[in-house]
Amino acid sequence: MNCTIAKKCGGCAYINNPYAYSLEKKNQAMQKLFAPLHIKVHPIVGMKDPYGYRNKVIVAFNKNYEYGLYEENSHRVIPYTHCLLHDEESDAIIQKIAFLFKKYHVSIYDEKRHRGDIRHVLLRRGAVSKQYLVTIVSANPVFKGSKNFCNSLVKTFPHIQSIVLNINKRQTSIVLGQEEKVLYGKGYIVDTLCNLTFKISSQSFYQINHDQCEALYTKALSLLPDTIDTLYDTYCGIGTIGLIGSRKAKQVIGIERNKDAIKDANTNKKMNKINHISFLCDDATDFMVKAARSHEHVDALIMDPPRSGSTSAFIKAAASLSPQYILYISCGPETQMRDLQLFKKYGYVSHDVYPFDLFPHTKHVETVVLMSRKDK
Numbered sequence: 001m002n003c004t005i006a007k008k009c010g011g012c013a014y015i016n017n018p019y020a021y022s023l024e025k026k027n028q029a030m031q032k033l034f035a036p037l038h039i040k041v042h043p044i045v046g047m048k049d050p051y052g053y054r055n056k057v058i059v060a061f062n063k064n065y066e067y068g069l070y071e072e073n074s075h076r077v078i079p080y081t082h083c084l085l086h087d088e089e090s091d092a093i094i095q096k097i098a099f100l101f102k103k104y105h106v107s108i109y110d111e112k113r114h115r116g117d118i119r120h121v122l123l124r125r126g127a128v129s130k131q132y133l134v135t136i137v138s139a140n141p142v143f144k145g146s147k148n149f150c151n152s153l154v155k156t157f158p159h160i161q162s163i164v165l166n167i168n169k170r171q172t173s174i175v176l177g178q179e180e181k182v183l184y185g186k187g188y189i190v191d192t193l194c195n196l197t198f199k200i201s202s203q204s205f206y207q208i209n210h211d212q213c214e215a216l217y218t219k220a221l222s223l224l225p226d227t228i229d230t231l232y233d234t235y236c237g238i239g240t241i242g243l244i245g246s247r248k249a250k251q252v253i254g255i256e257r258n259k260d261a262i263k264d265a266n267t268n269k270k271m272n273k274i275n276h277i278s279f280l281c282d283d284a285t286d287f288m289v290k291a292a293r294s295h296e297h298v299d300a301l302i303m304d305p306p307r308s309g310s311t312s313a314f315i316k317a318a319a320s321l322s323p324q325y326i327l328y329i330s331c332g333p334e335t336q337m338r339d340l341q342l343f344k345k346y347g348y349v350s351h352d353v354y355p356f357d358l359f360p361h362t363k364h365v366e367t368v369v370l371m372s373r374k375d376k
């Protein structure tokens with residue numbers, strides 16, 4: 001399959017190469033990156049069908065109601081009709097939204113003049129539930145004609161469970177604002193991951209590749225022992241890993257700084273009837289420093305920070321808490337490598353690296369590494 005806008009869009013470095021070629025390139029990059037640690041780097045786990053995997057789609061619009069992704073390093077919309085990473089229904093929904101915007105003369109936001117309304121459309125899909133959440137990001141808190149808009153959209157696409165208006169008046173490139181109004185449905189969707197049910201709202205982090213995420217979590221959790229007294233799930237998002245891993249632990253504490261994600265995590269806890277987990281809204285470094293100061297006891301620590309990795313203060317505090325195992329999941333292997341080297345200075349040994357192709361055709365790789373204390 002070929003992508004005709006690959007060069008301009010810049011999101012998929014390998015889309016016009018054979019999939020096996022991209023996996024080989026990623027294998028080579030991981031071998032090279034982790035070589036200084038002298039540990040085994042397993043071959044990357046790829047997908048059987050590496051297309052249509054994204055369950056989160058964000059598009060921008062231009063004044064002609066064309067939609068697309070931004071050109072690399074710019075805010076010029078590169079129009080498309082079908083992206084090879086999107087499922088067909090997502091792109092059909094977006095096509096209909098563009099048609100309705102035009103029909104109802106909805107104004108499109110002009111970044112240069114800071115005038116107009118619609119800035120982006122964000123779509124989230126439950127890969128198993130087949131539910132869709134549509135988020136219209138607008139600079140205007142009033143969406144005139146929203147009833148007709150929603151009725152028309154839902155009539156054509158009954159899988160849409162909810163439509164939300166997200167208000168973003170800020171003059172930045174951050175897509176979502178803080179304020180939201182539910183226009184239709186409950187404001188969220190649910191999906192199933194590793195046999196548990198999760199609530200997904202527009203703001204909360206949820207891995208964009210469902211099947212590869214299941215493979216990743218299953219492998220990652222299998223590296224931890226089967227019985228753990230206290231488990232920390234730091235950078236926990238909506239609580240996915242901690243909830244799935246809770247069957248191995250007597251007590252789990254999830255830490256996340258996004259308060260909406262913590263709300264979702266608590267709903268997920270209730271929906272799955274898992275009582276021995278608690279979620280705290282805090283900065284992960286602040287939490288770890290406080291825990292180290294009060295000499296808390298923790299047996300195993302999961303960390304899944306953003307691409308920028310963790311902080312030296314987090315690592316110092318984690319090492320002083322001295323958990324037997326630290327499971328590090330990362331979407332930024334370069335920063336993970338940096339952090340593993342710091343953990344090594346504090347007496348932690350890294351075991352094998354397991355790369356997963358969570359983002360086929362792009363240059364990104366997700367990796368899992370288990371560390372244990374040198375004396376264990």
Ligand SMILES: C[S@@+](CC[C@H](N)C(=O)[O-])C[C@H]1O[C@@H](n2cnc3c(N)ncnc32)[C@H](O)[C@@H]1O
Pocket residue numbers: 205206207235236237238239240241255256257258261282283284285304305306307331
């Ligand atoms: C890569 S995501 C992982 C989420 C979750 N573990 C999962 O797999 O769905 C990283 C998460 O860390 C959160 N985060 C980023 N910086 C943080 C910080 N300093 N303290 C706590 N959480 C943070 C983000 O909001 C996001 O939910």
